[in-house]
Amino acid sequence: xxxxxxxxxxxxxxxxxxxxxxxxxxxxxxxxxxxxxxxxxxxxxxxxxxxxxxxxxxxxxxxxxxxxxxxxxxxxxxxxxxxxxxxxxxxxxxxxxxxxxxxxxxxxxxxxxxxxxxxxxxxxxxxxxxxxxxxxxxxxxxxxxxxxxxxxxxxxxxxxxxxxxxxxxxxx
Amino acid sequence: xxxxxxxxxxxxxxxxxxxxxxxxxxxxxxxxxxxxxxxxxxxxxxxxxxxxxxxxxxxxxxxxxxxxxxxxxxxxxxxxxxxxxxxxxxxxxxxxxxxxxxxxxxxxxxxxxxxxxxxxxxxxxxxxxxxxxxxxxxxxxxxxxxxxxxxxxxxxxxxxxxxxxxxxxxxx
Numbered sequence: 001x002x003x004x005x006x007x008x009x010x011x012x013x014x015x016x017x018x019x020x021x022x023x024x025x026x027x028x029x030x031x032x033x034x035x036x037x038x039x040x041x042x043x044x045x046x047x048x049x050x051x052x053x054x055x056x057x058x059x060x061x062x063x064x065x066x067x068x069x070x071x072x073x074x075x076x077x078x079x080x081x082x083x084x085x086x087x088x089x090x091x092x093x094x095x096x097x098x099x100x101x102x103x104x105x106x107x108x109x110x111x112x113x114x115x116x117x118x119x120x121x122x123x124x125x126x127x128x129x130x131x132x133x134x135x136x137x138x139x140x141x142x143x144x145x146x147x148x149x150x151x152x153x154x155x156x157x158x159x160x161x162x163x164x165x166x167x168x169x170x171x172x
Numbered sequence: 173x174x175x176x177x178x179x180x181x182x183x184x185x186x187x188x189x190x191x192x193x194x195x196x197x198x199x200x201x202x203x204x205x206x207x208x209x210x211x212x213x214x215x216x217x218x219x220x221x222x223x224x225x226x227x228x229x230x231x232x233x234x235x236x237x238x239x240x241x242x243x244x245x246x247x248x249x250x251x252x253x254x255x256x257x258x259x260x261x262x263x264x265x266x267x268x269x270x271x272x273x274x275x276x277x278x279x280x281x282x283x284x285x286x287x288x289x290x291x292x293x294x295x296x297x298x299x300x301x302x303x304x305x306x307x308x309x310x311x312x313x314x315x316x317x318x319x320x321x322x323x324x325x326x327x328x329x330x331x332x333x334x335x336x337x338x339x340x341x342x343x344x
Binding site for chain 1: 174177213215222270339
């Protein structure tokens with residue numbers, strides 16, 4: 001798909017079809033995340049790919065807004081390093097994870113695959129399910145699957161603030 | 173450009189050609205940011221597009237790592253709402269701005285336009301240059317321009333950690 005079409009077709013998909021995602025497509029989505037830019041190229045991420053659907057009902061409990069996980073075809077849990085309280089990089093970690101997730105969401109949209117990201121609140125549950133070490137925490141997760149409702153096509157009227165409200169020219 | 177090519181061609185470009193960017197292309201890049209997903213669709217952003225190159229030497233001083241601004245063709249300064257200290261959305265604001273910036277960087281790459289993002293440290297300077305109100309702060313900025321060195325083409329060996337180091341299957 002053309003990039004501009006993928007950018008306009010990406011939307012949060014929360015209800016997924018039964019259809020599984022091919023391994024090669026999952027690897028491409030993960031590769032898009034791996035290639036994302038980050039502050040001084042520190043790449044503060046590890047991606048845990050979960051495709052065992054039996055895990056999804058439990059995984060959906062890590063966040064009250066993660067119900068979409070339960071019916072996903074695959075979930076990518078994005079981990080970051082636990083930083084000291086006074087580390088100046090807390091903001092950058094979140095920012096860089098946002099970049100990586102967006103790159104994966106667009107790579108998915110390009111393949112007709114929907115996605116939805118969610119925060120992770122229950123770190124203990126996530127850690128017990130996925131076995132990551134104490135020096136990592138789950139920053140967010142990305143549910144993936146083919147949309148159950150309608151295919152991804154460029155949206156002409158996205159539910160967003162008007163362009164002229166968001167964009168300022170020259171100065172505020 | 174195909175999405176997968178744009179994802180692989182995007183790289184941090186810090187030295188830009190003199191060539192200006194067409195207004196329609198800048199609007200497309202901004203539109204990509206406007207369409208980005210955010211927590212509960214709160215869209216915590218305003219984008220200030222600066223194309224007056226006389227402003228760039230001053231704008232480059234908002235962050236020690238923003239020297240690339242000085243020779244850019246355009247700069248998008250991304251503003252967010254100032255949140256109370258105890259607001260639980262500080263992380264989400266950064267994460268969502270990362271998503272918006274990545275979307276803009278990929279929309280730019282699709283057009284052969286390079287980009288580089290930077291943090292903003294000197295909020296007073298940014299505010300005095302751009303005139304945004306006290307309830308907003310500059311989260312980051314994105315320099316844009318055609319690369320001075322070589323066109324954007326898909327990178328076969330990006331400077332990143334190996335795939336198998338970053339990706340975990342099933343669990344850690």
